[in-house]
Amino acid sequence: MTAPVAHDAPPDGARKAAAVPTAFRMTAGRISLDGREILRGIDLAIEEGEVVAVLGANGSGKSTLIRALLGLIPLSGGSTELYGSAPARFRQWWRIGYVPQRLSVGGGVPATVREVVASGRIARQSRFRPTSAADRHAVSRALAEVGLGDRAGDPVQTLSGGQQQRVLIARALAGEPDAFVMDEPTAGVDAASQRHLAGTLSGLVRAGRTVLLVAHELGPLEPLITRAVVLKEGCVVHDGLPPHAVGAHALPGHDHVHPHAPEAPQAATGGGMSGWSDAAIGSRRTENLDL
Numbered sequence: 001m002t003a004p005v006a007h008d009a010p011p012d013g014a015r016k017a018a019a020v021p022t023a024f025r026m027t028a029g030r031i032s033l034d035g036r037e038i039l040r041g042i043d044l045a046i047e048e049g050e051v052v053a054v055l056g057a058n059g060s061g062k063s064t065l066i067r068a069l070l071g072l073i074p075l076s077g078g079s080t081e082l083y084g085s086a087p088a089r090f091r092q093w094w095r096i097g098y099v100p101q102r103l104s105v106g107g108g109v110p111a112t113v114r115e116v117v118a119s120g121r122i123a124r125q126s127r128f129r130p131t132s133a134a135d136r137h138a139v140s141r142a143l144a145e146v147g148l149g150d151r152a153g154d155p156v157q158t159l160s161g162g163q164q165q166r167v168l169i170a171r172a173l174a175g176e177p178d179a180f181v182m183d184e185p186t187a188g189v190d191a192a193s194q195r196h197l198a199g200t201l202s203g204l205v206r207a208g209r210t211v212l213l214v215a216h217e218l219g220p221l222e223p224l225i226t227r228a229v230v231l232k233e234g235c236v237v238h239d240g241l242p243p244h245a246v247g248a249h250a251l252p253g254h255d256h257v258h259p260h261a262p263e264a265p266q267a268a269t270g271g272g273m274s275g276w277s278d279a280a281i282g283s284r285r286t287e288n289l290d291l
């Protein structure tokens with residue numbers, strides 16, 4: 001897809017040459033929920049153009065981290081920045097396409113697939129600029145990109161879990177953002193659709209877009225990933241090159257389950273990133289990878 005370049009961003013070719021701006025930054029980030037510390041002092045900066053996977057066992061804090069980076073959960077300590085601004089002062093929400101875990105899709109409100117995808121354009125619209133031909137075109141293109149053009153008029157609740165996940169991906173694509181923040185974008189999505197998503201993201205990355213995603217199984221996305229951040233019990237225990245996959249569930253002590261992907265058997269994606277050996281990791285910072 002041909003996403004427009006941000007008004008205040010340099011052209012794609014110039015992005016790398018100039019000092020690379022930071023898309024997301026957390027400094028000494030702490031989150032406490034129900035009196036329990038979930039994130040325990042996270043320092044993380046994601047530069048524009050990076051493709052970063054956040055990995056870790058169930059409950060290690062991955063979703064909490066990306067929601068906090070977006071300002072969706074208040075910090076109990078430290079700070080976050082979106083393109084250099086605190087979330088409360090950030091105004092360029094169209095620059096970020098967020099794909100949440102699919103359980104919230106539709107929010108219980110009856111909506112068609114097209115309506116959900118069209119909501120991805122809201123941050124680009126205003127009272128003074130209602131829906132335009134460009135908006136309609138972006139929505140149609142995003143629907144086609146995820147292979148749901150023929151389901152556009154269907155109530156979103158009538159789609160399967162994996163199809164709903166593709167709706168959420170289409171919603172992010174429709175917004176033509178600079179950065180994609182995706183919480184398990186391939187969970188419950190069939191292998192062919194995962195490969196297609198990898199192709200879509202590959203094109204976006206070549207065009208300079210930033211990708212930050214949470215994953216248990218990178219599958220076809222693995223070659224795209226330039227950096228892995230591994231969490232354990234709310235701390236970063238690895239930040240560097242992606243670990244080599246050693247096969248899903250291959251290691252003793254593997255404790256990961258897939259609550260969001262009941263219809264996606266492990267075998268569907270081949271190897272996985274849930275288990276790996278310390279020796280396989282080339283790391284800027286490696287402390288404890290026993291997940």
Ligand SMILES: Nc1ncnc2c1ncn2[C@@H]1O[C@H](COP(=O)(O)OP(=O)(O)OP(=O)(O)O)[C@@H](O)[C@H]1O
Pocket residue numbers: 033034038056057058059060061062063064065
């Ligand atoms: N609203 C909340 N209130 C209290 N605790 C919460 C809340 N949301 C998450 N938690 C807890 O925070 C911890 C981290 O949750 P989080 O969803 O960030 O983990 P995760 O690494 O994304 O897990 P998974 O791989 O299972 O999706 C978990 O122990 C979870 O129970």
